[in-house]
Amino acid sequence: MFNILKPVSNYAKETFQAVKNIGQGLSVTFDHMQRRPVTVQYPYEKLIPSERYRGRIHFEFDKCISCEVCVRVCPINLPVVDWEFDRQVKKKKLKHYSIDFGVCIFCGNCVEYCPTNCLSMTEEYELASYDRHELNYDNVALGRLPYKVTQDPMVTPLREFAYLPEGVVDPHDLPTASQRAGKRPEEIDLNS
Template sequence: MLPMITGFINYGQQTLRAARYIGQGFMITLSHTNRLPVTIQYPYEKLITSERFRGRIHFEFDKCIACEVCVRVCPIDLPVVDWKLETNIRKKRLLNYSIDFGICIFCGNCVEYCPTNCLSMTEEYEFSTYDRHDLNYNQIALGRLPMSVIDDYTIRTILNSPQKKRG
């Protein structure tokens, strides 16, 4: 008779333990109902990037001195810099600059080590294309400002100002 009583006691203890575990799981589930949703509706809502986000690289052609520091510090030797030596002034003249964002790892070394600060990181992160060759940006595509900057009220005011139209 004693083993039967201990069996019932063990069964009761196991039942109470299972009920406690179920209750704990239910309390965790209820605690998540008060949180705000993390999901965003992507094409219509966009994530706010952090201050140090490393997105698409912006290039300013006029500032570049064709020193090729960006190519030397790049872990994959990605930027393609074409230049011509001007013998009369003994300086390099930049002809072409391009980066293939299909290969770029966005490490930011080129931006950090550029002596003239002609490279900068933007907040742009949407690079979806149907053809990977469209991700090879030349100096014209790299020089374009991202849409978030162009849509900014202060930039629109400057672009539409009468002083800008005269010059």
């Protein structure tokens, strides 16, 4: 009699253990379904840089007076201001201007001190290149209007990482009701 009960008892124990293991596995799965995704599916999704993000510098050639203040305030004297003196109008005439972003530390000093505000920092951060010499931007490249994440129809802009609520440092700490990091393009107020 006991010989028959033992296999049945073992079978019941193993069944119970299997159900318990499956339950534990599913509990981990369900726990993760509650969490917010923290990864960004770059390049299909991109984070919107914060308001004062210091990205690629924009330069307005016509506003530059060749004063070279930007060179003097730069910690590494980086901007190259190539000018000649125009004897007729007795003024400096800018011939060429360049900044090498392979060397620039994006401190923003040049932008801060430029007397004519012809320099500004943009939200452009995609400066990767196979050749570092390509990062030496001349006045034409510097004058190009910056790329905006919110204006690219091929990209889903994500705002969340730059705008986590006060005191929250981990996106997992956000209320479970908000299901994903960042907003969809239609939810973003571009004027804000």
